[in-house]
Amino acid sequence: MTPKTKEELRVTALSGTLPMLSSIQLSWLKRKVGEPKGYVNRKYAWCGECGSPLPKETKSLVGRLSANSRIICSFCGKELALTPSNGSKQCERFYFTLVTVCQEFQVFRHFLVSKVSNKGMNFHISHTEVVQNWINPSGKETVLARSTTAGYYCDQWILSSDMSVKRPVRSHGSSIYDINPNYIYPYRRYIPTLKRNGFYGDFFDLAPSTLTKRILTNSDCEFLLKTRQISLLKYACVRGLDRIPHKESVNICVRHRYTVKSADLWLDMMDTLFFLGKDIRSPFYVCPSDLRSAHDWAVEQKERADRKRRLEEERETARVWEERYRAEKGRFFSLSMSDGRIFIRPLLSVSEFAEEGDRMHHCVFANGYYMREDSLILTARDMEGNRLETVEIDLKGFSVVQSRGACNSMTKWHDQIINLVTGNMHRIREICLSSRISA
Incomplete structure (x- = not known):
């Protein structure tokens, strides 16, 4: 898509000034990318790192491999996770992300990395930059990315296409350009606004661009990050919530230095307590020492209330039947x-x-x-x-x-x-x- 706004034109120009991956970054990537694997079938077994053959008895494990099946390669010395394979070539794909700053923008550069293992050869990697997220201090995002196919899968990149401005495309509830990478380069740079809003370098298994936008644009998410209510923060980010459910109860948790470990469980308990008419501003209910037991108790109380309500409804229906029952069975x-x-x-x-x-x-x-x-x-x-x-x-x-x-x-x-x-x-x-x- 052709850049139209001043910011899109500026981001497109700045993107051309970003450097390629350095030799140090590529060396780190080669060391870290992919779990070392050994590939096994009934004909041969070989090391995915150096391509050397594995002991003959390894082939006898076909059909009995588990997640704990491992062996040490006698040539490269690496511990290999044994994996069934029908071919002599294997390719794995990963996302690798650089976190950097360009002028006032927080930039996330996402690379699609392919790790190719061939029998008889050392593995090699190739990489292509597929997405750039440019986020200004106010949280507005400009996306540069390669084109994708029109298929169902959201990460089928056309690697021969050029990087261009993209509008967010929603898939499974989030933008396909909000990538949650497998690896993030450890040397990172952040804009001052992000640090001011409480960010300290951990993305909590969320897509970096998603968390960054939420912290910069949503005061509730900023509040949750600063108070270290991480489970609630992840809950709000994943579901795209503008407001935290039961904000008053969250404030009680913060005031009493209580950390919610499971947002789903805690919020479900709050909904149940609210239904029961309990005081959800009381630390007794809001800050349980055993969340699971407190949740189960609340659910049990709600089930009792539901049963009582249904019984009352049934009895009301029964009152209508009272005269009819006497007319039909009164003779007995x-x-x-x-x-x-x-x-x-x-x-x-x-x-x-x-x-x-x-x-x-x-x-x-x-x-x-x-x-x-x-x-x-x-x-x-x-x-x-x-x-x-x-x-x-x-x-x-x-x-x-x-x-x-x-x-x-x-x-x-x-x-x-x-x-x-x-x-x-x-x-x-x-x-x-x-x-x-x-x-």
């Missing part, structure tokens, strides 16, 4: 049966369904058994009134569908209850027949 309300040790009767209202479900810890209320036209629900109790089991009867087949105790268990009274209900099934049948005749 006078029914009772006993053998002197067990007493069985129908549940007389929807509220009794709710109480039965709560006490017995099963779903007779939650699953709306009171709405089933062809079912009659009975409660079996001992002579002292203690609940034993809940019984469901099919009013079409006149049989016991199920009889469950607390937590859907079968109690020692189960067979006795089934026998008692079965022995009185003719009474239930008679009530049904009489109601049909009267109808």
